[in-house]
Amino acid sequence: MLANYAILAVFMVVAGLVPIGALATAWVIRPHKPNPVKSEIYECGIETVGEAWVQFKVQYYIYALVFVIFDVETAFLYPWAVAYNRLGVFALFEMSIFVAILLAGLLYAWRKGALEWV
Amino acid sequence: MQFIYDIGPRIVAITAQFLGQHFPAWAVQLILMIVSVATIAVFVLITFMFLTYLERKIIARMQDRIGPNRVGPLGLLQPVADAIKMMTKEDITPTVAHRAAYNIAPVLVVAPPLMAFAVIPFGKGMIAADLNIGILYAVAISSLGTLGLLMAGWSSRNKFSLIGAMRAVAQMVSYEVPMILSLMGVLMITGSLAMGQIVSKQAVPFIILQPVAFIIYFISSIAELNRTPFDIPEAESEIVAGYHTEYSGMKFAMFMMSEYVSVIVMAAVGTTVFLGGWRGPVLPSYIWFLLKIYVIIFVLMWFRGTLPRLRVDQLQGFAWKFCVPVALLNIFMSGIVIFLVPPNTTHPLVQVAAYAVGNIILAIVVLLLYRRPTARAAAAVSGA
Numbered sequence: 001m002l003a004n005y006a007i008l009a010v011f012m013v014v015a016g017l018v019p020i021g022a023l024a025t026a027w028v029i030r031p032h033k034p035n036p037v038k039s040e041i042y043e044c045g046i047e048t049v050g051e052a053w054v055q056f057k058v059q060y061y062i063y064a065l066v067f068v069i070f071d072v073e074t075a076f077l078y079p080w081a082v083a084y085n086r087l088g089v090f091a092l093f094e095m096s097i098f099v100a101i102l103l104a105g106l107l108y109a110w111r112k113g114a115l116e117w118v
Numbered sequence: 119m120q121f122i123y124d125i126g127p128r129i130v131a132i133t134a135q136f137l138g139q140h141f142p143a144w145a146v147q148l149i150l151m152i153v154s155v156a157t158i159a160v161f162v163l164i165t166f167m168f169l170t171y172l173e174r175k176i177i178a179r180m181q182d183r184i185g186p187n188r189v190g191p192l193g194l195l196q197p198v199a200d201a202i203k204m205m206t207k208e209d210i211t212p213t214v215a216h217r218a219a220y221n222i223a224p225v226l227v228v229a230p231p232l233m234a235f236a237v238i239p240f241g242k243g244m245i246a247a248d249l250n251i252g253i254l255y256a257v258a259i260s261s262l263g264t265l266g267l268l269m270a271g272w273s274s275r276n277k278f279s280l281i282g283a284m285r286a287v288a289q290m291v292s293y294e295v296p297m298i299l300s301l302m303g304v305l306m307i308t309g310s311l312a313m314g315q316i317v318s319k320q321a322v323p324f325i326i327l328q329p330v331a332f333i334i335y336f337i338s339s340i341a342e343l344n345r346t347p348f349d350i351p352e353a354e355s356e357i358v359a360g361y362h363t364e365y366s367g368m369k370f371a372m373f374m375m376s377e378y379v380s381v382i383v384m385a386a387v388g389t390t391v392f393l394g395g396w397r398g399p400v401l402p403s404y405i406w407f408l409l410k411i412y413v414i415i416f417v418l419m420w421f422r423g424t425l426p427r428l429r430v431d432q433l434q435g436f437a438w439k440f441c442v443p444v445a446l447l448n449i450f451m452s453g454i455v456i457f458l459v460p461p462n463t464t465h466p467l468v469q470v471a472a473y474a475v476g477n478i479i480l481a482i483v484v485l486l487l488y489r490r491p492t493a494r495a496a497a498a499v500s501g502a
Contacts, residue, residue, distance in 0.1 A: 003147065004247040008236055010155045011246070015232035018159060019225040019372050026205045026368030039213045041276040042363060052275045060288045063434065067291040070442070074298045077449075078254060081305040084456065095453045099446050106442060115438045117431030 062114050073102055123402045126244035130154070154246055158235050166378045167197035173419050180423035207367035212275065215364065219273035224365070224372035226266030231379040234260045238386045239313050241396045241404030252313040253305070256387055257298060260342075263376060264290045267351075270373070271361035282360025285430060286344060286351035292434055293341035293348075296441035300334040303452040304391050307461045317395035322466045325392040327473040330448045330480055332392045334441050336417075339384040341437070343377065345418060347425040348433060355427075385414040439491075444484055451480045 041048055077098070084091050109115060121128060130150060137146045171186065171194065178185030186193035211220060237252040239245040249255055264287055271283020305311065307327065308319045325332045341348040352360035362373045389395060389410040398406035428436075459472040 003151075004249055007151045007155065007247045008233075008249075010151045011233050011236045012229075014152075014155045014159050015229040016225065018163070018232060019228040019375075022372070023224065023368050026207075026209065030206055030367060031208045033208065034210070036213070038210055041212045041214060041274065042358065043277060044358065048277075050277075052277045052280050053272075056280070056284060060284050063288045063292055066438070067295065070295045071291075071298075074295060074302075077299075077302055078305070078311070081302045081449075082309055082311060084306045084453070085309040085461065089457070092453055092457045096450065099450050099453075103443065103446055106438070106446075110439065115435065117434060 059117060066109055066114055069105065070102075073105075124242060125402070126241055126404070158240075158246060159232065161240075162232065162235060162379060162382060165382055166375055167201070169378050169381065169415065170200065170374070171197050172415075173422075176416070176419045177423050180420075201371075204368050204371040209367040209369060210364075212364055214275045216273040216275065219269045220364075221369075223266050223270035223273060224369045226269060227263050227376040228266075228372050228379065230259050230262040230266075231376055231383050234383045235386075237313050238383070239317055239390060239395055240407055241402065244396075244404060245314060248312055248314040250310070250312050253301060253311050253316065253387070253391065256313075256383070257294075257301070260380065260383055261290070261294055263380065266376075267361050270365070274361070274364040276364050278357040278359075279361050279363045281357050282351045282363070285357075286361060289344070289348065289351060289433060289437075290342055292437040293338040293441070296334050296437060296445045297338040297342060299442065299445035299449065300331040300338065301391060302445075302449050303328045303331045306449070306452050306456055309461075313390055313395075316391055317397060319461075320394045320397060322470055323392065323394035323397075326470060328392070328448070328452070329477055330444065331452075332388075334445050334448070335388060335392065336414075338437070338441055339388065340418065340421065341433070343380050343384060343418075345377075345381070346422040347428050349427060350430055350433060353427060381415060381418060382411070385411045385418075388414055440488070443487075447480060447483065451476045 041052075080091070080095070080098070084095070087094075133153070134146055134150060137149060141149070174196070175185040175193070186196040189195040189199045211217065234256045236246045237249055237256050239248070267286045267290075268283050271279040271281075271286070274280075304316065304324050307324070308316050310316065310319075344351050350356075352362070357363075362370055365373060386407075389407060393410045393414075395410075396403035396407040398409075401409075455472050455476040459469055461469065464472075
């Protein structure tokens with residue numbers, strides 16, 4: 001088992017080296033002639049107006065909040081799903097209650113309008 | 119003949135024997151690890167280059183064009199020409215950008231999907247690390263790419279980039295939930311998260327037992343990949359190019375690469391979990407695996423040639439109001455069927471019949487539940 005995790009470390013190193021190597025090669029052979037106009041940000045060719053780092057539409061954060069709740073709940077479902085075969089009738093009822101709670105939570109968010117795009 | 123069928127393990131065994139005469143055991147193991155990881159990386163990179171060509175060619179065919187045909191026979195060397203062009207192109211960093219985040223982002227989007235290949239079984243005995251948490255690892259690691267996208271969009275200090283990044287993050291987190299939930303039905307049958315176990319338990323491919331789960335998985339992974347019809351984070355008609363508007367040259371190529379490598383990961387996970395992985399008659403296991411992967415990838419490209427883009431609200435609504443409830447109902451259905459027909463003790467044909475009944479009931483329930491909302495939506499569209 002430990003060898004399996006060692007190979008993950010090797011994978012991490014190689015996965016990092018692939019983009020870094022490609023970018024480094026390009027860095028060596030590419031031209032570099034910046035000028036003030038070229039280095040401006042591109043917003044459809046006209047001069048930029050205003051600042052990009054602003055307070056953003058709140059709807060995105062509400063989706064993020066709903067996501068966190070559901071992601072944690074699904075993380076709890078994984079061990080249960082794996083052990084389901086061995087648990088028998090208890091697991092069936094337990095699962096029904098858990099899935100019902102998940103659905104109720106979703107319905108609550110739905111009714112509260114958290115899923116509407118405003 | 120037998121050599122062709124298990125070429126992977128054979129080569130590893132022969133190399134290990136050869137190296138064992140010259141090096142200590144730990145060094146042999148380390149060399150084998152590095153060589154196998156490098157082999158997988160090279161395979162993925164070549165597939166990535168081929169896919170860029172294949173996609174252009176297939177889309178061209180569907181739009182009654184010819185596609186790339188100048189560089190090399192049938193235009194096959196086009197990806198090489200593209201790579202050289204990307205390499206030698208000037209790299210422009212906006213003066214107002216956050217330099218550190220701007221430069222790290224391309225590395226952060228490419229690395230996670232590459233790491234996911236650690237748990238993919240390419241053939242019989244051809245898996246780098248058969249972790250007991252395999253599928254969880256693949257899902258978790260491939261969702262890390264979201265971080266890179268947000269960094270790229272935010273650090274560019276460009277309004278379009280920021281909008282694109284925000285859309286990408288909202289979409290990817292929304293569709294991650296139905297994707298994870300859709301895999302649950304299969305995990306309940308196998309009772310294991312290890313990819314090797316999942317493949318070996320598929321006497322009948324799980325797409326037959328869990329068709330609803332497969333459809334949900336397929337839809338949500340297209341959304342995870344930001345591909346048509348869910349490509350609003352990079353909708354060129356609205357927000358230039360989304361989060362990679364400011365990127366050029368090799369850094370832009372990194373975003374393209376991350377996209378295509380993610381496509382391969384998604385197709386590979388889908389093949390392993392739903393299509394029976396490398397299992398198949400006559401042909402060697404790795405050929406079967408490649409064939410199944412390319413079928414999924416072709417369907418993805420077909421979608422791109424066929425479907426128009428969705429709107430943001432439609433997209434988010436579809437994830438939370440349709441995919442998540444249906445995936446939960448599918449878990450419920452699987453639970454009941456597994457309870458009535460235990461997967462390890464009953465004959466495969468009995469299981470197929472039981473799941474067919476379960477899926478039909480599930481389909482009827484879903485149709486009844488969504489009849490009124492669908493009619494209302496249709497009325498709203500025709501009224502407007």
